[in-house]
Amino acid sequence: MATTSESLQEPHWFEKNIAFEFIDSTLRGCAQVMFQNNPITGLFFFIAIFVGAYSEHIPDVAWGCLISTLTATLTGYFINKNRETLRAGLYGYNGCLVGVALPTFLATTPVMWVSIIFGSIISVIVTICITNVLKNWNVAALTAPFVITTWIILLASYAFSHLPSIGLPHAMLPQQLAARHSPIFHFTASDWLSIFDGISEVFLLSNAITGILILIGLAVESLWSALFALIGSSLALLAAVWLGGDSLSITTGMYSFSAVLTAIALGAIFNKPSWRILLYSVIGVIFTIFVQAALNIALEPLGIPTLTMPFVIASWLFLVSKSTDTK
Amino acid sequence: MATTSESLQEPHWFEKNIAFEFIDSTLRGCAQVMFQNNPITGLFFFIAIFVGAYSEHIPDVAWGCLISTLTATLTGYFINKNRETLRAGLYGYNGCLVGVALPTFLATTPVMWVSIIFGSIISVIVTICITNVLKNWNVAALTAPFVITTWIILLASYAFSHLPSIGLPHAMLPQQLAARHSPIFHFTASDWLSIFDGISEVFLLSNAITGILILIGLAVESLWSALFALIGSSLALLAAVWLGGDSLSITTGMYSFSAVLTAIALGAIFNKPSWRILLYSVIGVIFTIFVQAALNIALEPLGIPTLTMPFVIASWLFLVSKSTDTK
Amino acid sequence: MATTSESLQEPHWFEKNIAFEFIDSTLRGCAQVMFQNNPITGLFFFIAIFVGAYSEHIPDVAWGCLISTLTATLTGYFINKNRETLRAGLYGYNGCLVGVALPTFLATTPVMWVSIIFGSIISVIVTICITNVLKNWNVAALTAPFVITTWIILLASYAFSHLPSIGLPHAMLPQQLAARHSPIFHFTASDWLSIFDGISEVFLLSNAITGILILIGLAVESLWSALFALIGSSLALLAAVWLGGDSLSITTGMYSFSAVLTAIALGAIFNKPSWRILLYSVIGVIFTIFVQAALNIALEPLGIPTLTMPFVIASWLFLVSKSTDTK
Numbered sequence: 001m002a003t004t005s006e007s008l009q010e011p012h013w014f015e016k017n018i019a020f021e022f023i024d025s026t027l028r029g030c031a032q033v034m035f036q037n038n039p040i041t042g043l044f045f046f047i048a049i050f051v052g053a054y055s056e057h058i059p060d061v062a063w064g065c066l067i068s069t070l071t072a073t074l075t076g077y078f079i080n081k082n083r084e085t086l087r088a089g090l091y092g093y094n095g096c097l098v099g100v101a102l103p104t105f106l107a108t109t110p111v112m113w114v115s116i117i118f119g120s121i122i123s124v125i126v127t128i129c130i131t132n133v134l135k136n137w138n139v140a141a142l143t144a145p146f147v148i149t150t151w152i153i154l155l156a157s158y159a160f161s162h163l164p165s166i167g168l169p170h171a172m173l174p175q176q177l178a179a180r181h182s183p184i185f186h187f188t189a190s191d192w193l194s195i196f197d198g199i200s201e202v203f204l205l206s207n208a209i210t211g212i213l214i215l216i217g218l219a220v221e222s223l224w225s226a227l228f229a230l231i232g233s234s235l236a237l238l239a240a241v242w243l244g245g246d247s248l249s250i251t252t253g254m255y256s257f258s259a260v261l262t263a264i265a266l267g268a269i270f271n272k273p274s275w276r277i278l279l280y281s282v283i284g285v286i287f288t289i290f291v292q293a294a295l296n297i298a299l300e301p302l303g304i305p306t307l308t309m310p311f312v313i314a315s316w317l318f319l320v321s322k323s324t325d326t327k
Numbered sequence: 328m329a330t331t332s333e334s335l336q337e338p339h340w341f342e343k344n345i346a347f348e349f350i351d352s353t354l355r356g357c358a359q360v361m362f363q364n365n366p367i368t369g370l371f372f373f374i375a376i377f378v379g380a381y382s383e384h385i386p387d388v389a390w391g392c393l394i395s396t397l398t399a400t401l402t403g404y405f406i407n408k409n410r411e412t413l414r415a416g417l418y419g420y421n422g423c424l425v426g427v428a429l430p431t432f433l434a435t436t437p438v439m440w441v442s443i444i445f446g447s448i449i450s451v452i453v454t455i456c457i458t459n460v461l462k463n464w465n466v467a468a469l470t471a472p473f474v475i476t477t478w479i480i481l482l483a484s485y486a487f488s489h490l491p492s493i494g495l496p497h498a499m500l501p502q503q504l505a506a507r508h509s510p511i512f513h514f515t516a517s518d519w520l521s522i523f524d525g526i527s528e529v530f531l532l533s534n535a536i537t538g539i540l541i542l543i544g545l546a547v548e549s550l551w552s553a554l555f556a557l558i559g560s561s562l563a564l565l566a567a568v569w570l571g572g573d574s575l576s577i578t579t580g581m582y583s584f585s586a587v588l589t590a591i592a593l594g595a596i597f598n599k600p601s602w603r604i605l606l607y608s609v610i611g612v613i614f615t616i617f618v619q620a621a622l623n624i625a626l627e628p629l630g631i632p633t634l635t636m637p638f639v640i641a642s643w644l645f646l647v648s649k650s651t652d653t654k
Numbered sequence: 655m656a657t658t659s660e661s662l663q664e665p666h667w668f669e670k671n672i673a674f675e676f677i678d679s680t681l682r683g684c685a686q687v688m689f690q691n692n693p694i695t696g697l698f699f700f701i702a703i704f705v706g707a708y709s710e711h712i713p714d715v716a717w718g719c720l721i722s723t724l725t726a727t728l729t730g731y732f733i734n735k736n737r738e739t740l741r742a743g744l745y746g747y748n749g750c751l752v753g754v755a756l757p758t759f760l761a762t763t764p765v766m767w768v769s770i771i772f773g774s775i776i777s778v779i780v781t782i783c784i785t786n787v788l789k790n791w792n793v794a795a796l797t798a799p800f801v802i803t804t805w806i807i808l809l810a811s812y813a814f815s816h817l818p819s820i821g822l823p824h825a826m827l828p829q830q831l832a833a834r835h836s837p838i839f840h841f842t843a844s845d846w847l848s849i850f851d852g853i854s855e856v857f858l859l860s861n862a863i864t865g866i867l868i869l870i871g872l873a874v875e876s877l878w879s880a881l882f883a884l885i886g887s888s889l890a891l892l893a894a895v896w897l898g899g900d901s902l903s904i905t906t907g908m909y910s911f912s913a914v915l916t917a918i919a920l921g922a923i924f925n926k927p928s929w930r931i932l933l934y935s936v937i938g939v940i941f942t943i944f945v946q947a948a949l950n951i952a953l954e955p956l957g958i959p960t961l962t963m964p965f966v967i968a969s970w971l972f973l974v975s976k977s978t979d980t981k
Contacts, residue, residue: 111897122941129975132791137460155948158828162898171827171955173498174485174630243438244489287449294482301498301628301955303828321456464786500825501812501957570765571816614776621809628825628955648783 021087026073029092030065033143033202034214034229034261035269036221037088044217049100049203052210060103061204064116068099071120079124094127094146095120097203101150101307104167104204111162115153123149139319142265143308154304171303177246191237191251198233198256202308206252224268232256232263232285239289255292258311262288265315271322280318288314348414353400356419357392360470360529361541361556361588362596363548364415371544376427376530379537387430388531391443395426398447406451421454421473422447424530428477428634431494431531438489442480450476466646469592470635481631498630504573518564518578525560525583529635533579551595559583559590559612566616582619585638589615592642598649607645615641675741680727683746684719687797687856688868688883688915689923690875691742698871703754703857706864714757715858718770722753725774733778748781748800749774751857755804755961758821758858765816769807777803793973796919797962808958825957831900845891845905852887852910856962860906878922886910886917886939893943909946912965916942919969925976934972942968 027042034045046066053062072095076086085091098119106112126145134141157163196211203210218226236259240250249255267273267281292310299306354369361372373393380389399422403413412418425446433439453472461468484490523538530537545553563586567577576582594600594608618637626633681696688699700720707716726749730740739745752773760766780799788795811817850865857864872880890913894904903909921927921935945964953960 118937118940121937125937125975126971129971132974132977136463136790152944152948155828155951156897156944157830158951159831159947160897160899161831162896164830171829173500173628173827174482175498176484176491177486177488242489243483243487245487283445283448283452286445290479290483293486294479297482297485298629301827302952317453317456320459321452323459463790500827500955501809502825503811503818504813504815569816570810570814572814610775610779613772617806617810620813621806624809624812625956644780644783647786648779650786 022073022077025076025087025089026069026092028087028089029069029073030089030096031217031221032089032093033096034218034225035264036218036225038221041217041221042089044213044220045203048200048210048213048217049205051213052200052203052205052207055207055209056205058103060108061100064099064103064113065096065203066099067113068116068120069093069096071095071117072098072124075121075124079128091124091127094123094141094143094149097143097146097308098123098150098153100204101146102153105154105165105305106157107164107166109162109164111160115163119149119153137320138323139316140270142312142315143261144312147307147309147312150307151304155302158303168303169300169305172300174297174300177244194251194253195230195233195237195256197251198236198253199229199260201253201257202260211253218264222268224273225264228263228267228281229260231267231281232260235259235263235282235285236289239286243289243293245293249296255289258292258306258308258314259285259288261308261311262314262318265311266318270319280322284314284318287318349400349404352403352414352416353396353419355414355416356396356400357416357423358544358548359416359420360423361545361552362591363545363552365548368544368548369416371540371547372530375527375537375540375544376532378540379527379530379532379534382534382536383532385430387435388427391426391430391440392423392530393426394440395443395447396420396423398422398444399425399451402448402451406455418451418454421450421468421470421476424470424473424635425450425477425480427531428473429480432481432492432632433484434491434493436489436491438487442490446476446480464647465650466643467597469639469642470588471639474634474636474639477634478631482629485630495630496627496632499627501624501627504571521578521580522557522560522564522583524578525563525580526556526587528580528584529587538580545591549595551600552591555590555594555608556587558594558608559587562586562590562609562612563616566613570616570620572620576623582616585619585633585635585641586612586615588635588638589641589645592638593645597646607649611641611645614645676727676731679730679741679743680723680746682741682743683723683727684743684750685871685875686743686747687750688872688879689918690872690879692875695871695875696743698867698874699857702854702864702867702871703859705867706854706857706859706861709861709863710859712757714762715754718753718757718767719750719857720753721767722770722774723747723750725749725771726752726778729775729778733782745778745781748777748795748797748803751797751800751962752777752804752807754858755800756807759808759819759959760811761818761820763816763818765814769817773803773807791974792977793970794924796966796969797915798966801961801963801966804961805958809956812957822957823954823959826954828951828954831898848905848907849884849887849891849910851905852890852907853883853914855907855911856914865907872918876922878927879918882917882921882935883914885921885935886914889913889917889936889939890943893940897943897947899947903950909943912946912960912962912968913939913942915962915965916968916972919965920972924973934976938968938972941972 024039027039028037030045031038031042049065050062053059069092073092076091099116102112102116123145126148127141130141130144157165193208196208197206199214200207200210215226218229233256236256240255245255263281263285266284271277288310291314295306295310351366354366355364357372358365358369376392377389380386396419400419403418426443429439429443450472453475454468457468457471484492520535523535524533526541527534527537542553545556560583563583567582572582590608590612593611598604615637618641622633622637678693681693682691684699685692685696703719704716707713723746727746730745753770756766756770777799780802781795784795784798811819847862850862851860853868854861854864869880869883872883887910890910894909899909917935917939920938925931942964945968949960949964
């Protein structure tokens with residue numbers, strides 16, 4: 001932190017164009033959570049997050065997100081010299097999600113705010129590390145740096161009394177769903193609205209308006225991305241109902257958010273849209289539902305959430321596999 | 328799925344030689360579970376599985392195995408253009424094991440049958456992914472794609488009420504063996520028969536006749552493989568008794584199946600037999616017993632079986648390590 | 655084992671210079687636990703371990719350490735031809751720690767002693783494997799081979815009645831610290847002594863004199879290493895107090911040992927000391943505290959200790975990330 005505040009006092013930082021450039025990089029950082037290199041998209045996402053967080057009465061989530069995206073982008077300026085990566089917002093998006101996740105699960109304490117700033121710095125170091133490791137196989141870090149950084153801080157919160165949790169799931173041993181919940185689920189017309197909740201859950205919010213604002217932001221840069229986000233969320237909803245997932249998870253979009261990201265990644269970003277790719281993406285999205293359910297269970301004894309790891313696992317598998325496809 | 332059935336209607340698929348080729352590839356897929364590129368070996372393995380499954384009154388296991396080997400081989404035809412890999416059965420063997428494992432642990436429901444077909448397709452994608460990743464270190468995917476695919480589906484079964492389990496271990500916290508079982512174990516002459524159960528457990532069956540049929544199938548293609556299978560199973564039995572494993576696990580071959588695969592892999596397939604290699608394989612087999620016990624415990628809180636992961640871990644370690652040996 | 659004792663009877667092994675060379679390699683093996691290629695440093699470390707183990711009335715720990723370092727070094731002579739690696743003690747340091755850890759957590763039985771020798775051999779194979787895997791990213795295996803080998807044997811001890819544990823943590827589900835302990839912690843002047851306990855905990859001992867002897871051993875070869883060991887341990891102490899860690903863990907040095915290793919690795923060994931590197935190392939050390947707490951919690955359901963894995967994770971992340979830094 002010391003260096004960053006020192007450097008802020010260097011005169012060239014106050015030149016107008018650098019300040020604009022920094023804001024532009026930060027907005028792109030938020031947009032890159034869903035793979036878009038566009039500051040307007042980022043602005044829509046920030047608005048969506050503030051609307052969602054304030055309507056759920058958790059303003060810390062919105063402010064945490066803003067602070068962490070700024071911190072991660074600033075860290076990018078100091079830690080690395082790859083200007084293109086920096087300007088595309090690729091150092092910012094993992095920090096952005098760290099700042100959303102920590103105030104969602106931890107109590108608002110001074111240590112929590114320091115953890116947001118520290119976690120944002122760490123997320124940049126982890127991003128550079130994972131990018132290096134994956135270079136050999138020509139795949140991106142996706143949101144793995146966010147998940148790893150946040151899992152470490154959330155697990156650590158169990159051991160640190162000055163960093164208490166408020167919303168972490170209670171650690172338990174897995175049990176058959178049938179033994180826990182009534183699996184009967186009446187799917188009504190209004191439940192279709194949860195397709196938008198599923199999109200907003202990418203930022204850990206369950207709010208249809210937030211989801212719609214995110215879709216508009218996506219459409220600004222890429223109609224294919226907006227379309228695949230809708231396909232991913234709808235398909236996840238149907239698959240989870242058909243497999244017999246519990247209704248609370250389904251209607252709050254818990255089965256959809258990773259599927260949304262897989263759908264955009266496989267269908268619109270890392271492959272060119274085609275019928276063959278559409279089929280491949282559909283298989284990938286359904287696989288993401290299985291990974292989501294599996295990781296929900298696998299993390300039960302640890303008392304932490306999956307975050308977007310199901311998306312990361314499914315997309316890595318499908319992208320590395322695809323990279324040798326000779327067709 | 329759609330593409331595969333469409334393509335089946337293409338005229339050249341009904342030409343006799345293609346049909347024979349497909350059956351041949353499928354049989355080799357079953358044989359590759361134990362590293363053999365030979366359709367007769369595959370035929371013996373299928374017979375062994377049907378004999379074992381019907382004598383244990385679990386016919387779904389045999390039919391699941393047949394369907395999944397066919398599906399995975401068919402997926403291989405459509406997803407990838409590497410003809411040599413395809414014809415050697417290397418897209419089929421992980422699917423083969425998925426089809427054995429799911430009906431062993433899950434109740435027979437329509438969703439379970441769809442999961443077998445879906446899991447077989449996924450196993451091919453995971454195989455291509457892991458093969459790509461491991462190319463740098465010159466090691467094969469082994470049965471890791473089967474284990475990863477099956478673990479995901481079994482864990483997911485805890486969350487999906489339409490995919491209930493019947494035979495999964497109850498999730499629990501590890502406890503010292505001495506606190507759970509009487510460790511006294513009288514090893515009688517008839518217990519030597521469990522050497523063959525250990526071999527049949529590669530296909531999750533505990534049946535001496537199945538084990539003997541598998542050995543014959545191995546001997547058809549490679550006497551060294553049959554010999555190392557026997558060495559692996561015997562050594563595992565003795566080591567587990569000496570270390571004080573529980574008698575039920577030992578006599579049903581639960582300590583042997585991964586050791587059998589490690590012994591064949593290290594002793595007969597990926598290295599040329601020699602005294603030095605024999606010693607290395609013996610150390611690898613004993614290490615596999617420790618990994619088997621460790622993974623049995625590590626997975627207790629998750630309520631899923633190890634499958635063949637102990638073999639995969641031990642063999643990867645020993646094969647990557649061996650690849651730099653300059654002797 | 656057979657080959658090694660056979661070979662010991664070959665005449666050239668009794669030539670004086672070979673014997674001296676072997677002892678020298680073994681001493682360097684102990685020194686490499688803290689990255690030093692110096693037999694005098696190794697001698698100080700062995701003395702520190704014997705002093706610590708005898709004063710804690712656990713002599714088996716010291717003798718286990720000696721036997722395992724010898725075994726691992728001997729295995730290095732037979733398994734690999736890279737003379738430079740061997741002479742630098744790089745095959746010995748993981749075995750050294752296996753021999754410290756097993757008698758700390760397992761009861762003294764014949765099977766335990768065989769496990770120490772077997773584990774030391776395995777640690778060399780794992781070292782070669784991990785070194786091969788990491789070659790692409792230009793980072794060292796660190797103590798990962800020790801951790802992996804020891805975790806496997808400790809987990810297996812739950813399943814083997816002839817290998818009972820004495821000191822393993824009781825498996826449990828994570829709970830908030832506040833619900834378990836009183837977080838009130840009065841930090842007194844005498845608690846500063848636990849800085850040295852933190853250094854001795856690298857060898858799983860909690861003894862200030864052992865810590866001071868280790869520091870002297872470090873200073874013999876590298877003053878920077880000794881300085882960063884002190885910085886790491888002090889910083890860990892302060893950070894753990896500020897975050898609200900439990901007082902028993904803090905005063906016995908449980909938050910410090912991984913931080914000590916991270917500090918030496920990042921600050922003095924794999925990077926040239928500079929102000930920029932000092933800042934990077936400080937961030938790395940604080941991150942190690944978070945990883946330590948997180949892994950403490952994540953392993954609770956398995957009933958095994960973290961060993962030095964927090965150091966390995968934090969250092970790998972920071973070293974791989976640093977390797978692209980163009981400044």
